[in-house]
Amino acid sequence: MGKILKGATAQETHSAILDLIRSSGTVTRVDLAERSGLTGASISRVVKQLLADGLIVETGLGDPTGGKRATLLQFNPRARHAVGISIDTPSTTYVVTDMSGRVIEQLSSRGTGRDAPATAVRRITAELEDLIVKADIEPATLVGVGVALAGRQGGGGLRLLRTDSSKYAWEPFAVRDTLSAAIDHPIVVENDSTCAAIGEFWAGRIPSANDFATVYMATGFGLGLVTNGDVYRGSSSNVGEIGHMVLDVNGPRCWCGGQGCLEALAAPAAVVKRAEGDPSLAGDLALRGRRTAVRSDFAKIARSAAAGDHRCVRLIEESATYLAKALLSITNLLDLDQIILAGPGFSEAGDIYVRVAVAELNRLSFVRAMHPTRVEQSKLGPSAAALGAASMVLHSQLTPHQKSTRALTR
Ligand SMILES: [Zn+2]
Structure with missing residues (x-):
């Protein structure tokens, strides 16, 4: 000190x-x-x-x-408050917390979908105002708003770039500047996987000396990395795009332009597509099959897997096996103590992903004889990124002396 x-x-x-x-x-x-x-x-x-x-x-x-x-x-945790918002294509999640990170109020609403960026920002601003009123906190005690974004970050202005060149209208769009202009509080923006890692750190589950990673699964996969208690962001805050780690050189095409990426093989959309190849399963689960229903269709499959439906267990285990291979490469590359699985993708069948990853790392990790690499599910639940975004705001208030802290801007 x-x-x-x-x-x-x-x-x-x-x-x-x-x-x-x-x-x-x-x-x-x-x-x-x-x-x-x-x-x-x-x-x-x-x-x-x-x-x-x-x-x-x-x-x-x-x-x-x-x-x-x-x-x-x-x-005095009740002296100040923070808001965290996780913005993604299928859903937007809001939390209001006190300074100890306790959730006072929360809200889930639809995501950006195919809305024009300006329309989505207008809606988010209105929902945020309603939430602050509902939380019944003095506006003056609100330190700021943390925003967790899916997708790529641009330089400087931190834009959310569209993830699919033909279907989303988010590229290029100055999300931070537009939200800053619309919201009457300081804001801080970060990618969602890094937010999830910061949230784990803030929740006090990780000793500060540990090198650990958080794998965040929502629509795709991302990796948040903390080394020596500091967040590693890479040169443009785009660190941890493990969704585009190539696992099969002859694998299916990925929207990023690559082939055989983890995301194309194992993300919720890939699992739902495989399930739809079995009409009786798709019928039994009443899968909707629409692009906008990927998250709920995947949740149905994962829930049935957790309940023991062998067809769904097979599908989730296949996805988990691809993820475990990616985690093996990451562990061999970075020599990590701990990997935490976070985000809505692990809500229903996180246990299966943990089980498959632990077995793979115990069997094949290069450092297995020296130390274990623990894999566990986040206890922050599906709102991990929003909670992490709120904790970034608390960080900025409490620990600006740490390198990992990102300053709030107006
Ligand atoms: Zn890719």
């Missing part, structure tokens, strides 16, 4: 002390001085400001240590 605060601005110092109080539970001013390396006078000044801002509260007296009993300080 002393090293972190060397050369820090006043705001960074306030944030670091606030983060220290948050992670300590209850703490005295003397403890803070010891742990931060700041003088007692500096701590008193910062604490006075944090109390005035309502970000912390005094909660009684600690144990007597020689002299008088010192006042205990505690983080």
Whole structure:
């Protein structure tokens, strides 16, 4: 902490002390001085400001240590709030959280679909306003809005580029700038897989020294990567496009222009297409078969697999086997401790994906004799990306001293 605060601005110092109080539970001013390396006078000044801002509260007296009993300080999670929005083609998910990441209000609505970008942004803005009213929070306590985007990010303006050149109208479109102009709060934008990884980190499930990846499955696949407690973004925030890792050089064509990509072989649309090849299965599950119904059709197949329907188990295991092969390559490339499977694609049959991946890594990982690579399902549920987006906002308030933090912009 002393090293972190060397050369820090006043705001960074306030944030670091606030983060220290948050992670300590209850703490005295003397403890803070010891742990931060700041003088007692500096701590008193910062604490006075944090109390005035309502970000912390005094909660009684600690144990007597020689002299008088010192006042205990505690983080006040209800002093500020954040919104996370995950925007994807089939659905849009919103969460309002307090500063501890607890969800106060949430909403799922339809995705961008084939709407013109301006129409989608207008609808999202209106839904966001309704949600803030429903959450019954003081607008002044809302720190900002985190936005998790599917698809490719452009440079600088962070645009969402369309994922299918003939069917979506999202390319090129300055999502951040347009939302910024429409929403009266600071916003921060990130790709959805990275948001899911940040969400896991914030939820406190990952020790800070761990190198881990989050595989996010929604329409396709993405990988969020955290090394040494910092998010790895690559040169243009497009890191982790594992959906386009080639697993079969003679495999089916992928919309990206490639052939035999993980996405073309194992994403929900590929699984639904295989299921439709079995008319009796498609009939039994009442698959709708429409492009806009891929997510719900896939959920039906995954649910039946989880319930033991052998035809569906076979389909999900096939998808899981392709994913496990991709995870094996990633593990061999990056030497990871842990892989977390997150996002709506794993909601119904995540156990099957975990089982197949664990078996594959235990059998073939290059480092299997040295250390295990744990694979588990996220506990954040299908809203992992939206929760991660909200936690990015909290990060920006609490930990701007960390490199992984992305600043809020107006
Ligand atoms: Zn591809």
